[in-house]
Amino acid sequence: MTHILALWGRCTLPLGCPGTLFQPSRTATVWRNLNPFWGEEYTLHLPLDFHHLAFYVLDEDTIGHDDIIGKISLSKETIASASPRGIDSWLNLSHVDPDEEVQGEIHLDVKLLAEAQGPRLRCHIIEARDLAPRDLSGTSDPFARIFWGSQSLETVTIKKTRFPHWDEVLELHGEEGPLRVEVWDWDMVGKNDFLGMVEFSPDVLLQCPPSGWFRLLPFASAEEDAGGKLGALRLKVRLAEERILPSVYYQPLIELLVESVLSPAQDDTVTPLAMLDEVSSGESRQDIATQLVKIFLGRGLAVPLLDYLNLQEVSRTTDPNTLFRSNSLASKSMEQFMKLVGTPYLHEVLKPCVNRIFEEKKYIELDPCKIELTRTRRISFKGTLSEEHVRENSLGLLTGYLGEILEAITASVDKCPPAMRVAFRQLHQRVEERFPETEHEDVKYVAISGFLFLRFFAPAILTPKLFDLRDHHADPQTSRSLLLLAKAVQSIGNLGQQLGRGKEQWMVPLHPFLLQSIARVKEFLDKLVDIDAEALEAQPRLLFPPSAVIKEGYLHLRKAETGALVPRFAFKKRYFCLSSETFSYSKAPEWQVRTSIPVCRICAVERVDENAFQQPHMMQVITKNRDGQLDTLYIHLVVGHPQKTVFPGMLPSCHPGTFRGNRWTCCLQQDRTVQGCSRTHSAVTLGDWSDPLDPDAEAQMVYRQLLLGRDKLRWVWGNVTSHMYHILYM
Template identity: 75%
Template sequence: MVVEGTLTLARSAVRLSTGSGSSDPYCIVKVDNEVVARTATVWKNLNPFWGEEYTLHLPLGFHSLTFYVLDEDTIGHDDVIGKISLSKEQISSHPRGIDSWINLTRVDPNEEVQGEIRLELWVLEEPHRRVLHCHVIEARDLAPRDISGTSDPFARVSCNGQTLETAIIKKTRFPHWDEVLEFDLEERELEKETRGPLLSMEVWDWDMVGKNDFLGQVEFSLDTLQKSPVKGWFRLLPFPSAEEDAGGKLGALRLKVQLAEDRILPSMYYQPLIELLVESILCPAEEHVTPLAILEEIGSVESRQDVAMKLVKIFLGQGLAVPFLDYLNLREVTRTSDPNTLFRSNSLASKSMEQFMKVVGMPYLNEVLKPIINRIFEEKKYVELDPCKIEMNRTRRISFKGSLSEAQIRESSLELLKGYLSDIMESIIGSVEKCPPIMRVAFKQLHKRVEDQFPEAEHEDMKYIAISGFLFLRFFAPAILTPKLFNLRDQHADPRTSRTLLLLAKAVQSIGNLGLQLGHGKEQWMAPLHPFIIPCVSHVKDFLDKLIDVDTGEAQPRMLFHPSATIKEGYLHKRKAEGLHLVTRFTFKKRYFWLSSETLSYSKSPEWQVRSSIPIQRICAVERVDENAFQQPHMMQIITQDAEGQLHTMYIQCKNVNELNQWLSAIRKASIYNERMLPSCHPGAFRGSRWTCCLQADRTVHGCSRTHSAVTLGDWSDPLDPDAEAQMVYGQLLLARDKLRYHERSFQDCRMAATARLLDVIQDLERAHSAFERREKEEAATESY
C-alpha cells in the first residue's frame, strides 16, 4: 500500500513593491529544504504573470511548502523580495485548495532554518540528586550561513537557568558532536506545575567577527522527560515570529495550491471500477446511460481536466485509449445540432482529447516546433502589424539608414512573419510520419464520426475543423504562444519576442480554423497576412487527409512508452568519484545522456556508436550535491550498486536548476521501485581524505543526509500508474455520491442500474479503505508497546 501526496501549483502572478521601481522577478518553490521548481524570470515587471503549473509528488512526512520571490541580478547575488510559507496543516485545511492573493513576508535570516538534530534525553536518579542527561549526537541538513556554503555549528542547551554548550564543528552542515551535557535538577523544579517548555536546545553558527547566526531550535517539557526518555531525530524550528506578514508592503503572490493525500490500495480493489469503466465503451448497449456517461454528468467543471487526464491514462494502460476517445467523441457529436459549436465547450470529450495529445504527443510537438521557436528567440526581431502599437523609436534597431516610416515597419514585420509562418507550416505539414500512430488513429475515428453526423455538402469542412480544432487551436497554437509551458524553452519570452509569438499563434489559429473567420474579427490589421493564410488552408486539408491515412486494425499498445523508449535525453557534464582529489571544472566531461525505463546511457555525442550504460535497477539514490563540494552549482549524484554490493558514484552537472530538477525527477521515477534504494547519502564529496559535508574520514560511512526519492515532478512522461489513477476517479465519485443517489432515485431502468453499480463500487472501495486504516492503527499501536 502506498500513500501519495500530490500538490498542484498554478496561475502564479504577483504584485511587487520595490524601491528601484523595476524588477526581474522569478519564484523558487521549496518543499522543506528541497528546491523543487523555479519559474521563468519575467523581465522588468512589477506585475509579472507566470501561469506555470506544477504537479509535485511529495513524501508523506513533508512539513511545509515555501515560495520565494527573487529579483534576478546578472551581477552578484539575486535579491530576495519576500516569501510565503504554507505548512502542510494549512494546505490540508482547504480540501478544495487555496486560490487567492497572499501577502509576501520579509525573509529574516533568523527564521530561515532547516534540518534536524539527533538527541537522547533522559532523567537519571542518583543518590541525593536527579540529573538530566542531554546526549547531543549530531545534526543534518543545517542552513548554510557562510560564504563557503557551510556553517560552524554548535549546540546550546538551556534548562531552568543553566546553559551549556557543545564544541564548535568548523565548516559543515552535518556536525557530529557526540557530547553528553548534564544538568542537576532540584526537587522543587520537578514538582512545579509545568508551564510550557523547560528545556531548550538551540543550534548556532559561530562567527569569529560579529554575531553568531541562529540555525534552529527544539524545545521539550521537563515533565515529559522525567516520565520517559526521548530519543530520535527532531526537526529544528525558528524562533516564534510576531509578524504575520508585511501588510502588502512587499507585494502579494497569487497561488492556486491543492494537496491531495490518497491511500493507494492494491490493484485488485480497483479492478471492479476499471471493469465498469471499460464496459462502458466495449458494451454500450444504452450508450447514454453508461457509468462513464454518468461520471461526466456528476463531475464538477473544475475537476474535469484532472478526471480527463486520469481516464486517458487508465485507458492507455488498458490499450483502449482510441475506443475511449471515440466513445466520448461520438456522444459529443450526436448531442450537437449546430456543427459550428462542435467541441467548443469544456466537455469531458474535449478535455480528454486535449490531455491525450499532451500525454502522447509532447515529443512530437517538440520535434516539430522547437527548432523554429529557438530561432525566433535568438533573432529577437521587432515585429508589429497593429498601427496602434507600433513604436517608432524601435526603428533604429531595424535599420541603420535612419528611421523607418510606419508603412515600412509594417512591411518589414509582414515579411518576417511570413518567413516564420512558412517555416512553421512547412514543419507541421511535413510531420505526418513523426506523429504518433495512436494520435493518427484517434483523429481518423473523429473524422469519421463528424462526417457521418454532418454529411451535408455545406458542412464539408467540419470533418477537418474537428481535427484541426484540437491539433492547431489546442496544441500547436498554445505551444507557440507560451513555449515555456510546453517545455520548448526554459524561459518565458521577453516582451518583443512574446509579441512575435502572439502574432504567429493568431495566424496559426486562423489556419487551423481553415480561414473561415478571416475578415470577421476586430483585428483587421492582420489582413495583410490573409493572402498567405488562405493558400495554407488547402495544404492543411491535404496534411489532415494524409494524417488519418493509417491502419486502424493494428492492436493498440498496452504501454504508453516501450521499455526501451527514451524518456529524457540531452547533454550533461559528468565525472566519476573514483580518484577524487583536486577537482577542477576540466575534470567534468561533456556527454550526451539517454534515459529509458531500463538504462541510463551516455556517449560523447548523439551520433557516437559506443555507449556506456547503467542498468536502472542498480540505481539506489539520485540526489543533489552541495555547491561547496566542487565549487560548482546545479550538480547531482547518481549512486549505483554493483553485483558485489559495492557503491559507485557518478557526479553530473546541469546547466540550470530547472534542468537539474527535471533530471532528478525523471531518474527517480524510473528507479522508484528498485529494492535497494538508500535511506541516506552524502551531499558532499570525499576529498582530501574526508567528506566535505560531515567531515567524516571513513569513505564508507553511512550517509549524513536523508535521500529524497519520493520528491518528483509530474509531467507528460510519467509512467502509467493505474492504481493511483483509479483512486483519483474513486475520489471524484465519492465527492459526488449525493448526486449519484439522486440519480438512482430519480430515474428508471438502465440509468438507475448503472448508477446503482457505481454506488456499489464506491461502497466496496470505502470499506476497503476503512479496513486498511484500521489495520494501520493496530500496527502502529502494536509498535508503540
C-alpha cells in the same frame, strides 16, 4: 531590476521516517520589471505532515547571490481552511530574517536523573536531517549546542552535510530550568548561521522526557508584515489531500473503467465514464481527464479511451459547427493526451522558430491603435517610419515566421508519435461517419486541426515558457509578436472559417497567406492519419517508433558502490542516447565504443534524494545483469529533464537514497538487500519528475470525484448499478 519567484515546500514526515526537503520550484526571471507577471503553475507532491509553503521573491544577480526581496509563508492550516477553490488573493511580502529560515528535524534522547549532588541532565544528540543549506556547495557544517540554566555544551562539527550524525552524549549537572537545543552552521569567516532549535519546559523534562524526532523551529518572534512596502504577490494555492491505499483496493474501479472502454454497453448512460462526465464540473474536468489519460496510458489503452470518448461526443453532436467546442471530458482528455505524449514532438517542430523570434526581437505590429512609431528607429536607419511602412514591414516579418512554422509542421508527419497519429485517424473516421454529407467535407479536418493547431501548437507559440520551449518569459515586444503568430496559427487551424468575422479587421492583410495555407494543412492532415492502426495495437504501450531517439545529450554517471560520500569528480561525463529499445552511452557522440543496456533489462528509473549526493537533479537506473543480479547506475543530469519509457520488468519499489556508512540514507535500514522503501513509477509522462504515472494515485482521484458526485448520480439516474454502488462504498 530583475525579479524571480521561488516556491519551496517544507515538509516533515512522521516520526521514524526520513524527512524530505522538496526541490524548490522556480519561475522564469522577468527582467527589468517592478510589476512582473508569471502565470506559471506548479504541482508539489507533499507528505501529509508538511507544515508550511514558503514563496520567496528574489532579485536575480548575474554575479554573486540573488537578493531576497521578501517572502510569503502559508501554513498547512491556512491553506486547508480556505474555500474549496483554495487561496486566490494578493498577499503582502514580509521581511526575511535569516534566524527564521529553518527546516528539518533533530533526533534526541533526553533523560533527567536525580542524584545526591543535584539533578543531572543527559542529552543524547543522535542526528539531524533536512537541515537548511547555508553554504555555496548546497550543504552546511552543522553542530549542536545545548543550554540548561546557565550552562551549555556543544557537539563536534560535521562538515559538508545536511544530514549530520553526531551520536554524542552531553551531560550537565546541578541546574534547573528549560532545555534548549540549537543547531548552527559553523563558518570559518564571519558569524555562524542559525539552523533551528527545540525547547522543552522543566515539566516536560520531569514528566515525559523527550525521545524521538523533533521539528526544528525558529527563535520566537512575530513575523513582521511590511505593510506593502516590499510589494505584494498574487497567489492561487489549492491543497488537495489524498490518502493512497494499496493497489488491490483500486483494481475493481480500474477494471470497470477499462471494461467500459473495451466492451462498451449498449446503454452507455450507466458507465463509469459517463458518470464522470456528468458529475465533473468545468474546474475539475481537466484534472479528471488528466488522471484518466494517465491510467489508460500506463495500461497501453490511451488510444481506445480517446476513441470511446470521442465517439460519445460525436454521437450526441447535431451541429458540426459545435463539435468539440465545449470543455467536455472528451476534448479535455484529447488535449491532455497531446501534452503527455507529444511534448518532444512539439519541441522538435516549434523550438527553432521560437528561438529565432526571441533572438531577433523584431518589432511587429498590425493594429493601428497599438503601433508606436518611436520604436521604428530600431528597424530603420532613416529615422521614424510611417504607419504604413510599419505595417508592411510587420506583414513581411509575420509571413516569414508563419511560413517557417507552417513548413516545420507540415513536414513533421514522420516525427509525430504513432499514438497521436492513430488517435487522430480514429477521430477522422468517427467524424466522417457522423457527418458524411458533402457540405460537411471539412468537418473531419477541422476536428483534428482544432486539437492540433488550436489546443497544441497555438498555445505553445503564445507562451513558450509554459511548454518548456524557453527558459524565460518573453519581453513585452516579443510577447506581442508571439500573440500575433498564435492568432494566425489559430486561423489556419480553423481552415479559414472564421476569417473576416471578428473585430480585428487589421488582420485582413494577412488573410491571403492564411487562405493559401489551408490546402497544405489539409494535405498534411491526410498524411498524418494515413497510418496502420494495427501496427500500434501490436505494441500498444509504445509511444515512439522502435528506432526513434527519445532523448540524448550529456550526463555524469557512476556505478553504485558502498562507502563514504561520493565526490563530484567521481562521476564521469558521457554522451547518452535513449531509444525505445536501448539506453547507451559513450565518451562522445562520435565515439565507437559504446555501453548499451537493453530496455528490457531496465527495472526502474527513479529520482534520487538530494541528500544522497548533496546535489540536485540526481537519478538512478536499476538494471538486471545476465546473472539476475541488480546493478545501479547513478546519473547526474546535464541536459533537461529525465525521460522515462515503459519497462516490462518493473520493480515494485526502490531506495531513493544510497547505501553509505552501513545504512541507506533514505530509510536508515542497515541491510543493503532490504526491499526498497519507496514505490517505483511506471513512467514519467512529461519528462518531468513532478508528473509520474502512478496508477494508485490516479485511481484515487477518479474514485474521489465519483464519491463526491454520488448524490447527483442518484438524482440523475435514480439508482446506480449494483457493481458501481459497491465500488463507491468500498
